[in-house]
Amino acid sequence: MTGAPVPTGADSVQQVELTHELKDGTVVELLETVELGKSIVKRGAEIKAGEVVLNAGTVINAAMMAVLAAFGYANVEVFRKPRAGILATGTELVSVTQTPGQDQIRDSNNYSVSAYAALAGATVERMPLTGDETSLLKSQIAAAAERCDVIVTSGGVSMGVYDVTKAALKELDAEIFFERVALRPGKPTVFARLPNGTLVFGLPGNPVSVAVTFNLFARTALLAMQGAADPTLKRETAALARSVKGTTDRDSYLPAQLTTNDDAELIAFPLKWGGSSDFVAFALTTALLVVPANVKSIEAGSLVTVLRLP
């Protein structure tokens, strides 16, 4: 163990005889002097009794598993995984095995939201498609609420006749905390609580909006329910690879791809987004790039805040 810590100072190197004669006359020659304490790890070198090894609210990674095992924590108390029910609204949706008609698309939000929810530690239940009928959505939300801690819907939160999510929530006597956020994309996001305590996140239908709003809102709730000390996405600073536009009334959280260049600089490439069409580009997204409200545009090379996606 050549890298083991050795005492320093004048007495750290012990002068020894370089030859030594054994009883039977064999002469042992020592080729180099030995540093005192070399290859010896002193008891308590890791950490002192009473010190904290790991804090509560930490996501236990592989290296932490080793630390827990070494200190004899065969069983560690952890938070229960919340159960998340995922459902998508909209008569334009057909299931992944069907061929969409001219005015239809296949449901994709159920799959991405389920995957993001699983990454956030949830046990996931994917519900059938509900169309645009308030009554069907209402009965599905009610059924899911019996088993789930959190329900995440997508679509059905626009203004007007297709605003079935809020209609269903109101009929179920949900307390609606907010139904609009100053965010681009994701303005019509709804957050509510059903009378039994189940939380409901009503996300927009656009695949990029749903990914942004899930990770900003629903992910935070799921991690907070698991006692995470830091439930929100980590903010970092990156240099912008090309200019982006903001909007006057809302913060923008735009899909971006993060890379590090050869000068150790974190670079954020904004990706095409905005239409339902842009989820192909969104597959490359590794972060969200923040353009604060009232910032008209940010020039290439500027420093921006980015949130790394899980």
Next chain:
Amino acid sequence: MTGAPVPTGADSVQQVELTHELKDGTVVELLETVELGKSIVKRGAEIKAGEVVLNAGTVINAAMMAVLAAFGYANVEVFRKPRAGILATGTELVSVTQTPGQDQIRDSNNYSVSAYAALAGATVERMPLTGDETSLLKSQIAAAAERCDVIVTSGGVSMGVYDVTKAALKELDAEIFFERVALRPGKPTVFARLPNGTLVFGLPGNPVSVAVTFNLFARTALLAMQGAADPTLKRETAALARSVKGTTDRDSYLPAQLTTNDDAELIAFPLKWGGSSDFVAFALTTALLVVPANVKSIEAGSLVTVLRLP
């Protein structure tokens, strides 16, 4: 869908009458002109027929799930998860539920290696402790080989009488590809193949060495077996937070913590390591920092190559 792409050019804005009288005499006043094509996504805007949506060898993330679903890929052919048998050697080891004697420590490698192997996509089987007896290790490796694609051992690869791993492998007629690597930490790492094709990685016993060598060698093999297009840890450039020492004969892969500063600069903080004692610091490790062979030391502020750990 305010962000939808609109056609540009002179004919993109259609001049319309700002008032319109209906048959019953009602006057409808239009408050703003409508851009032609606004809120319309053209068919095929996502991608053209015949284009590749995702390449083979990609780890499917949440956003990619949405893309696959949207294009009707209800079932996607994926590689089988390799089965990994994890075992630890050494009479100094006691299980996590036991109190170690003066010359003993609790087994921690089995847990960290199992967690890293699971992150690399493997199905993990944790085997009982084998002590220092070649015969017991041999029978356990033989038993694991019947069920596993890869076996990862820790400890028992030093020179001399405790070098039980290579002894057991030789008795099992394993083909040993290498038994020393020019690497710090991790010099005595062994890579072999049993007659039935099962791969064996004999890693050193030091918890930091085992984490470094697992992620450089065994992880790469596990990902390559799953067809990963890029099975090795991603290399990035970071600025060094404080000076580190190298060694003449070997590349060093030192535990480090990565952060991004407010200038968008990726910073690598080298962590204390070298003794078995330093696995408490290792719990903070998020990357390995490369010091090439024959580089005596690297000063703070220099650019270094880092490999982000999973």
